Amino acid sequence: MGFSKDQLLSQLQELEIDYSKYEHPPVLTVEEQAKYVSSSEGALSKNLFFKDKKHRYYIISAMVDTKVDMKVLSQRLGLGKGGIRMAPEEALAELLQVSLGCVTPFAVVNESARDVSLLLDQKFKNQTRCIFHPLSNNVSISLSTSGLDKFLQSVGRDPVYVDLEANPVVGKDQPPDLAVYVPFNSVVIPELPNNTPSAQASPPKNVSAEKTKPVASPKPSKSPGNVKSVVQNSGLSVFKNPEKFVEEILDKTSELLFSEVKGENVEALAETLRKRLTSEFTHLAVMYKNTAYSEGFYAGTQCQPKRP
């Protein structure tokens, strides 16, 4: 059971961290939140939840107008271009134990999030106060960065502030500067489909509000709780298994998309492509596999025995 908002707030009080609380109707986007919490109270934040191909997760908490370029971030983490993408909703529930639209640095208070890396925007330090959700999206709290730091240290975390807009060259002699923040452990969560398929509202039309995540497609081929099989991820299975094959193709497509197309809608577009094309492509891949097998099989029947 995850930390509740009330538990968090009483924890803050216990630590004598000063904060102001604002209650409002549940909000899913920064725009909505801005209606209820004015910027005079503090700087609003946008909070993104990413995962990489090796099932390691990252919370990026930034000022609303900080440009977060996923391609750059991915390179700085040492994951190559297109190595990260928005984490699926299931991960939100399993690891951060918060609902949609509620990603927040405070989520690391949960034991389930112990392997999630938290990167905070350096620009927060210039603000007197910053605004985050305290594990619930019908409340916002504003507090100073020192307050946030004190809290993070109390749960055993070293607060990490990063210049999110920097775009340093990454190459042979310039190692990726954020690679040290990649979690040591990967996390396997049973990647379930949405529990409320029809009740689930489609992603808010205002895609530029990065606070919300596009609904991720259900992912194939992962046995629940079987850490070994995921971490091994033998390269051979990509060519044996049509679904893995298609995932590989769509990963590379997303990568290219991120590197060629500018703009904040790219992530959503990539997810849509993935969702809509996966089934179609898998069908084609199965047919291709069957054709190849059949040709090989036929060749086998015509095979001459080896000369002695």
Added chain:
Amino acid sequence: MEVDKKEEIASETSSEQVVNPWEVSAKDGGRIDYDKLIDQFGCQRLDESLIARVERLTSRKAHVFLRRGVFFAHRDFNEVLDAYEGGDKFYLYTGRGPSSEALHLGHLIPFMFTKYLQEAFKVPLVIQLTDDEKCMWKNLSVEESQRLARENAKDIIACGFDVTKTFIFSDFDYVGGAFYKNMVKVAKCVTLNKAMGIFGFSGEDHIGKLSFPPVQAVPSFPSSFPHLFPGMDMLRCLIPCAIDQDPYFRMTRDVAPRLGYSKPALIESTFFPALQAKNGKMSASDPNSAIYVTDTAKDIKNKINRYAFSGGQDSIEKHREIGANLEVDIPVKYLSFFLEDDAELEHIKKEYGEGRMLTGEVKKRLTEVLTEMVERHRMARAAVTDQMVDAFMAVRPLPNMFE
């Protein structure tokens, strides 16, 4: 546990619904009462918790047929899932009686679902083509029924089965060896009287028919396929099929323990309604009762517009006032089978049922969905060569069948 309440075939008159492998008709020209059927046959309903369990175990969304209650009944599916969760795999068994070259959408349903099961659970599959059955019942020549079997195999393959995990066989080709040994074992356990009771055979039927049921029973036993499952005699079997096939497998489940084999589990579907909605199921003998996989886009549009039974009202005014009768409306029923998007289906049902959407619009959407499906199938079918059929039907081991 096995409740065989009524093994005898219900009387031929229309006062009772008739459901058996050779005839399906509803009571008094109405609709099939599936609750009564479950009760009569003694199988279980497939409920929400089972569907949720499947989603959990396979880490993916349940197939649209499960979500919409197309596959609605089962026997022992829970046990199969228990075993699977504990690491014990199973294999799938389904089949087709190749009676005609023309396949319609109703024929594809068990195959579409079986394909999903194969992918989701990562298990092997055997597909039986009962060319001998059709030769006997439809009085086809042996050659013709074998030819039809191969033609049907192509449509089946086009549904997207993985050749490294699928074995297709025709009875004329495969019966013999270990398969035949099991057939004899089964036959020894079923008296003539029992067979007549289950299948409705009479003194007028030729002995070929009488001896057929074991042929459809033994693919449920892994020892029938020594090239696939050597030394795996306790491997469980799950059979997706339409509910009219239940009698064969009731008999099989009865016999299995006596032979020291596990009982096969079943997961059963409703019938796909005919376009004109007359009681019963789509029939291959009336071309306008069904959408065929060979229909052109124009054919599909025509058939839906002309023959699909509408639940809409006679006049637009009346329709806007009362809304459509969703119980009898065929286009909405078809959409509930084939429209993937749950939200869109709900929307259509609401708008149409409350009179804001007209029949024409619903039919148009259905035409789009079916045309896309049929087109995709046709393309896949065109890619199936005789070589591919030979490969699927070759008696060969499947080394990676559980991957």
